[in-house]
Amino acid sequence: MTQQDNKVEWAPIATPILTELLGKVRFNEQGLISAIAQDESRNVLMLAWMNREALAETLTTGRVCYYSRSRKTLWRKGESSGQVQHLLAAALDCDLDCLLLTVRQKGVACHTGRRSCFYNALTPTGLIELTEPDITPDALYGAKTSS
Template sequence: MSRFSQLPSNELFKALESAASKDTLPDTMTLLDAVRFNAEGLLPAIAQQHDTKEVLMMAWMNREALEETLATHRVCYYSRSRKKLWRKGESSGQQQHLKSAALDCDGDTLLLEVEQTGPACHTGRRSCFYLSLNDKQAHINSEPLIDPAELYGNQ
């Protein structure tokens, strides 16, 4: 048993700040108990293409979605609009397969390195971050790879 498993969950991430890599870290379930989900029980999750490091999207996970993702390596999010689990690609076929997952230093944001199949964005673009901003004007920095009507079959 590690020294971290004895800590209250609100102190765990603070204690990890000074942990040496050789320390025996807490198991995953202990860490998940300490994750700082928001008032709705959700955690922001940033999906990044594992090999190019391109940021693809940000979505939300509840604990169930996070546990499923870690167990199956197929990324599962929580849909706030549908109020249910959403397995990326279940309607479009554009899945994300987990390569690695990392919590930030506060335990309140998750970074997922994924293998993305096709576009990540519901607009048919590779990335959801296609609207670039500067101090004067916005512009679209990428075109859709696939027509959204093809992705979703005019649902």
């Protein structure tokens, strides 16, 4: 991280160090690692997956890139919705098999139009939606609402 005009920016990781870091990550049998994204206030926004290529791109560009398991391709957050995530910090857990990303989120993180994907509370009376969408999925994606 670097600080410029009171705005924290991601400092790209150069190839020799990037290769070393990627070698330490414990990807699962599908070649993936779970990635939790939180905002600057530490509010959890979402959980997604990264493969080696997505993690390398994220660490070198500072723009968060995930791996879409359903489409089996890289998913650059915000490429269709404009709701981009800029990386501020990245950490691995103690087992080196889960990432915690601190991001500057532009707009909403959830494909339902909510700031966070974690809006469903499990209660003794059932499932309760804690928040309404900030923007409709149609406004984010047009007629297409896939995740």
